[in-house]
Amino acid sequence: MRSDPRARQAALRSVVSKLDDRKFLSGFGSNGGEEFLSYMNIAESLRARGGRDWRKWNHTITEHLTRIQNGDGSWTGHHCITGRTFCTSAALLVLMVDRAPVPLAAKMKRR
Numbered sequence: 001m002r003s004d005p006r007a008r009q010a011a012l013r014s015v016v017s018k019l020d021d022r023k024f025l026s027g028f029g030s031n032g033g034e035e036f037l038s039y040m041n042i043a044e045s046l047r048a049r050g051g052r053d054w055r056k057w058n059h060t061i062t063e064h065l066t067r068i069q070n071g072d073g074s075w076t077g078h079h080c081i082t083g084r085t086f087c088t089s090a091a092l093l094v095l096m097v098d099r100a101p102v103p104l105a106a107k108m109k110r111r
Contacts, residue, residue: 015042016053025064033082036075036090039065043097058098065091 018024025035039061046054069075075087 019060032077033086036087039094040090043094047097
């Protein structure tokens with residue numbers, strides 16, 4: 001199946017339009033593994049694209065993850081079967097996405 005660039009851009013615009021909505025970040029009212037995986041996917045996509053949307057997301061998600069972090073430095077899934085190890089790992093990957101190399105394909109598209 002071929003990728004539809006217009007559909008991909010529309011989906012990305014839809015996500016970016018929700019970055020100011022705190023309800024969007026809080027998922028079902030509490031965080032679980034699904035939310036942490038979503039944060040990671042959004043972070044990786046926006047990081048590859050770069051620009052203002054990436055900077056806005058990075059600031060917003062960093063504040064959010066800091067706010068929901070447990071006192072011992074971990075993160076907990078509150079509504080699913082994922083445990084602290086999974087949620088903490090996913091949260092750390094989100095926070096460190098700016099330290100990962102940008103995929104070559106994304107660099108080539110920017111030219």
